[in-house]
Amino acid sequence: MFILLNSIYFTSSAAVTPSTAHLLDIKDSLGELDRESKLTANDTVFDFLNPPPTAILKGNDGRLILAQGITFPAVINLHTAFAVGFMNPCALNTPHTHPRATEFFYLIEGEVQTGLYQENGANFTTHQLRAGMATVFPLGGIHFQYNLSCKKATFIAAFNSEDPGVQTTAVSLFRHLPVDVIVASLAGKLTRPQVVALQKSILEALDNPSQGLAECRKRCNI
Secondary structure, three states: OEEEEOOEEEEOOOOOOOOHHHHHHHHOOOOHHHHHHHOOOHHHOOOOOOOOHHHEEEEOOEEEEEEOOOOOHHHOOOOOEEEEEEEOOOOEEEEEEOOOOOEEEEEEEOEEEEEEEOOOOOOOEEEEEEOOOEEEEOOOOEEEEEEOOOOOEEEEEEEOOOOOOOEEHHHHHHHHOOHHHHHHHOOOOOOHHHHHHHHHHHOOOOOOOEOOOHHHHHHOOO
16 A cells, blocks of 8 residues: 655555654654654554554453554644444443543444443433444543444544543452452441452453443343
8 A cells, every 4th residue: 555645655564563762752852843754654544454463452342442642653742542442242341431531432333321420429421322423421530331232333432632541440449459448448348358359350350341241141142
């Protein structure tokens, strides 16, 4: 495939992961012209059908492909990133937050239920989206997407940061915080051995999108 860039033809090559030195060089540009002078032809095109390995986030029941600063150098310093998600029937993109970006979510095909809880005192909001519908998840809000149907769902997500980040809510709480802090936070509703057992079970369910609710899987004969 040939690409016209600055009046010169380049031949695109197989997707590769940019080096850290190259990314930092672009990040430290003195201005836009300096930044553009450091971009190669491959830096300015992202192939979602042939992405670099570091752009692919594989889950138990689907995958996400994320074009962000470390995988798509052209967006560095431009405050934007873009993802395409593929969810198997009944798959759940478990509750999570993006600590540095708001997400604009657009459903290409399928039917999904979304949920959002923004902060203490807010109302929990949920929508059932069909293909062609969109919603937004503000920065820091806990949100999820659940494929309601027995068919695959595909979505795209746009972010206003080249480094949106992700924090999986259950994993962050029950895996990474001290056991005694978790027990105290739950006002003793769970004992220390129960929390330890929960931590061990969560270690086996880190990948997203993950398997969804048992009701859906039964209905879809999965």
